[in-house]
Amino acid sequence: MFRPVLHLLLHVVVPGIVARFGGKRVCGGRDWKYVWFLLTATIIVDLDHLLAVPVYAPDRCSLGFHPLHSYWAVSVYSLMLLFPKARLIGLGLVIHMLLDGLDCVWMKLE
Ligand SMILES: [Zn+2]
Numbered sequence: 001m002f003r004p005v006l007h008l009l010l011h012v013v014v015p016g017i018v019a020r021f022g023g024k025r026v027c028g029g030r031d032w033k034y035v036w037f038l039l040t041a042t043i044i045v046d047l048d049h050l051l052a053v054p055v056y057a058p059d060r061c062s063l064g065f066h067p068l069h070s071y072w073a074v075s076v077y078s079l080m081l082l083f084p085k086a087r088l089i090g091l092g093l094v095i096h097m098l099l100d101g102l103d104c105v106w107m108k109l110e
Helices: 002-021 023-027 032-051 071-080 087-109
Strands: none
Touching: 002 023, 002 032, 002 087, 023 032, 032 087, 071 087
């Protein structure tokens, strides 16, 4: 139970740290709390879990399983970093995928 709770917490805390300390490169003059909200809002990508049966499986690695967590999708999110208008959302999605990947590694070590 500890890992899933920490995982969810990291989906809020890590974007906050990136927004707060990323400076102008991340925020580009915008309020860091707004950027934090945008980065965290990319958790909406987890709606693809609703397509799975069961919807929640604590020992299932999201990466490569759910459609919006597939490797092609992660590639698209990474490419979004190249385009200024899509960069923040892309950054939020890449952070999300990295955290999901960390969760998968932790799962395998258990
Ligand atoms: Zn996810």
